[in-house]
Amino acid sequence: MNSHMAYPAISRVVVFGGTHGNEMSGVTLAKHWQKDLSELQRKTFTAEPCLANPHAVEKCVRYIDQDLNRCFSKELLCSPVSESDPYEVKRAREIYQKYGSGSSSSDFTFDLHNTTSNMGATLLRCSKDDFLSMHLANYLQNSTGDQCMPCYNFLIDIQEKDNVYLQNIGKHSLTLELGPQPQGVVRADVLSRMRELVNRGLDFIDLFNQGKEFPSFEMDVYRVLSRVLYPQDSTGDIRAVIHPDLQNKDYVPLKPGDPIFKTFSGEDMFYEGETIVYPTFIDEAAYYEKKVAFILTEKIHCNVPALKLEHQAGHLGTPK
Ligand SMILES: [Zn+2]
Numbered sequence: 001m002n003s004h005m006a007y008p009a010i011s012r013v014v015v016f017g018g019t020h021g022n023e024m025s026g027v028t029l030a031k032h033w034q035k036d037l038s039e040l041q042r043k044t045f046t047a048e049p050c051l052a053n054p055h056a057v058e059k060c061v062r063y064i065d066q067d068l069n070r071c072f073s074k075e076l077l078c079s080p081v082s083e084s085d086p087y088e089v090k091r092a093r094e095i096y097q098k099y100g101s102g103s104s105s106s107d108f109t110f111d112l113h114n115t116t117s118n119m120g121a122t123l124l125r126c127s128k129d130d131f132l133s134m135h136l137a138n139y140l141q142n143s144t145g146d147q148c149m150p151c152y153n154f155l156i157d158i159q160e161k162d163n164v165y166l167q168n169i170g171k172h173s174l175t176l177e178l179g180p181q182p183q184g185v186v187r188a189d190v191l192s193r194m195r196e197l198v199n200r201g202l203d204f205i206d207l208f209n210q211g212k213e214f215p216s217f218e219m220d221v222y223r224v225l226s227r228v229l230y231p232q233d234s235t236g237d238i239r240a241v242i243h244p245d246l247q248n249k250d251y252v253p254l255k256p257g258d259p260i261f262k263t264f265s266g267e268d269m270f271y272e273g274e275t276i277v278y279p280t281f282i283d284e285a286a287y288y289e290k291k292v293a294f295i296l297t298e299k300i301h302c303n304v305p306a307l308k309l310e311h312q313a314g315h316l317g318t319p320k
Helices: 024-035 054-059 074-078 087-100 131-143 188-209 285-290
Strands: 004-007 013-017 048-051 108-114 120-125 151-155 172-179 217-229 240-242 259-263 268-270 278-280 292-304 306-309
Touching: 004 131, 013 024, 013 188, 024 048, 024 108, 024 188, 074 087, 108 188, 120 131, 120 188, 131 172, 131 188, 131 217, 131 292, 131 306, 172 188, 188 306, 217 278, 259 292, 285 292
Parallel strands: 004 306, 013 048, 013 108, 108 172, 120 151, 151 217
Antiparallel strands: 120 172, 217 292, 240 259, 259 268, 278 292
């Protein structure tokens, strides 16, 4: 590909924190920016901070009734409203009304999350046709190299017809997933890294809006293959834990025959796949309720076309 991808200017940028109420870096930053917007101001726009799930934040829990970050399907957003709807379904509709629908919908959405897994700074992208987000991810990778928290770009390639994640509401979007950080805790290193990533992301959008062109590049992305469940006994209780050799090894190649679990009786259990894969979200606390032990990804090499601003006919343009 040698042609440019062109997109219109990004005028409305929304930064969500607290989509999960106990992921404290995003909660802390969104609350801070609500009190002082100055850090979110750029020449061509001012980003809006939003605390996505205020009730869950208040109680410092992931959610009240159900996971807000699974409530943004078209089906749920458009279903008839009922007083008995779960809190997060009501909240998703409010967020969609305010930021996701109509001509003033968000052009770029950041959604700030933490993971208890050792994933450094991970970027999740739901729309595989969103090249602007890939350029932003590439810009972040090249401008915030940090030895202790390598910046990965972890591409979530949604195969489902409907995208259920909050980032679905923006025309372009990225979810930042930083760890390791325990639930309900905010760590200085993780907080400052997230803050830096958002700031550099806003810088990128500002440069794009001012007409800077970004050349084509190549990058590795990780595409989700499958979720691996904990081994369970007949009552549904887990009967093994993450193997010590796998603990904290997010993004480290997992080869056929490598140990993945240790049972309570001390036996090792091994990866039985036939190809090298890359485990992520290893031992993520929030996934225990679904018995998910880790998520397997494959590494894919991508060519990303150059990016430039699409010049739109303004008020003085000739109507067609
Ligand atoms: Zn989260």
